[in-house]
Amino acid sequence: MISADESVSKKQVCTVIPAIDLKGGRCVRLRQGRAGDETVYSDDPVSTARRWLAEGAAFLHVVDLDGAFQGRPVHAKQIADIAAAISIPVEVGGGLRTEEDIAAILKTGVARAIIGTRACERQAELAGLAKRFGDRLAVGIDARNGMTQTKGWVETTAVKAVDLARRAVDAGVKTIIYTDTSTDGMLGGVNLTAVREMCMVAGCDIIASGGVSSVADVQALRALNMPNLKGVIVGKAIYDGKVTLGALIAASA
Numbered sequence: 001m002i003s004a005d006e007s008v009s010k011k012q013v014c015t016v017i018p019a020i021d022l023k024g025g026r027c028v029r030l031r032q033g034r035a036g037d038e039t040v041y042s043d044d045p046v047s048t049a050r051r052w053l054a055e056g057a058a059f060l061h062v063v064d065l066d067g068a069f070q071g072r073p074v075h076a077k078q079i080a081d082i083a084a085a086i087s088i089p090v091e092v093g094g095g096l097r098t099e100e101d102i103a104a105i106l107k108t109g110v111a112r113a114i115i116g117t118r119a120c121e122r123q124a125e126l127a128g129l130a131k132r133f134g135d136r137l138a139v140g141i142d143a144r145n146g147m148t149q150t151k152g153w154v155e156t157t158a159v160k161a162v163d164l165a166r167r168a169v170d171a172g173v174k175t176i177i178y179t180d181t182s183t184d185g186m187l188g189g190v191n192l193t194a195v196r197e198m199c200m201v202a203g204c205d206i207i208a209s210g211g212v213s214s215v216a217d218v219q220a221l222r223a224l225n226m227p228n229l230k231g232v233i234v235g236k237a238i239y240d241g242k243v244t245l246g247a248l249i250a251a252s253a
Contacts, residue, residue: 014222015059016248017207018052019235020045020082022075022094023065029236030065041239049082049090052238055245060090061177061209061233062110067095068152071117076108083109093140093177094152099129106136114177116140117150119168120159126171138175138207139168144182146194153181161194165202175205177233183211190217190232192224199226209233214243215251222252 021028027042042048049060062082066074073095083090093114096102102113112135119126119139129137142149143161150157165176178198180191190211199206205228208221212234221232232252238245 014218014229014252015231016057016218016245016252017059017061017231017233018057018238018245019061019063019209019233020048020052021063021065021235022078025075025078027239028065029239039236039239045078046081046085049086052245053086053088056249057245058088059231060086060088062090062092064092064094065152068093068116069095069154071095071097071151073101073105076105079105079110080108091138091177093138099132102129102133102137106133112136112138112175114138114140116142120148120150120157120164123164123167123171126168126173130172130174135174137173138177139164139173140177140179141165141168141198142179142181143194144180149181162197162201165198169202169204173204175207175230176202177207177209179208179233180210189213190221192220195221195229196224196226199224199229202228204228205230207231207233212248213237215247218248218251 026040027045027048028038028040031037064073064075079092089111091112092105092110096113096115097118105113141161141164142153146161148157148159148161148164180194183191195208212232237243
């Protein structure tokens with residue numbers, strides 16, 4: 001199996017990572033994470049994963065949306081099927097609230113597990129998790145107006161995103177997936193200021209998410225000249241045909 005670090009380090013500085021969001025067994029996209037504002041794109045997640053591989057993806061981001069809302073993994077079988085069907089590493093988040101859940105999802109063949117709510121609510125345990133799972137663990141920080149959101153973006157906490165990032169890095173976490181939830185699914189561009197701040201604050205690899213809608217967005221991220229900005233996740237824009245995955249990958253090189 002290809003490790004997460006190996007895949008990212010051998011590609012361009014800002015790897016373009018297509019996303020698959022799973023809800024009810026189907027591939028969907030939500031506007032700003034709202035469960036009731038969804039667009040269904042496919043009933044076959046495996047075929048979707050193969051499509052992004054065929055179009056040049058070097059990495060895949062999968063979110064178990066039902067898991068995030070319910071607080072436990074729901075799509076483990078579909079995730080295992082995706083990991084088995086493609087030759088690139090897969091990272092997975094959504095509903096991973098216990099060590100057992102993290103270990104189980106990693107056993108499905110994915111390269112990296114992402115914890116968000118667990119990381120925010122039980123920060124004191126981050127060091128132990130980072131020690132146990134090493135590079136196969138990432139922290140997902142989803143934020144609106146700089147404040148961390150949890151439980152599928154349903155709750156906005158009093159924890160500043162940058163403070164959680166500092167705590168995660170101090171605990172030994174090597175990768176942070178940072179999502180600006182106000183821009184996610186809106187096709188309105190990336191919050192460059194927030195991404196730049198996160199990169200400066202966190203001394204680890206950062207993968208940005210939210211708002212990518214064009215080649216110009218990827219170019220703007222690269223123009224930040226942040227060495228630790230290792231990737232950018234894209235979803236709605238490529239599903240809606242606003243831009244091709246290949247064009248985004250070309251812009252990131």
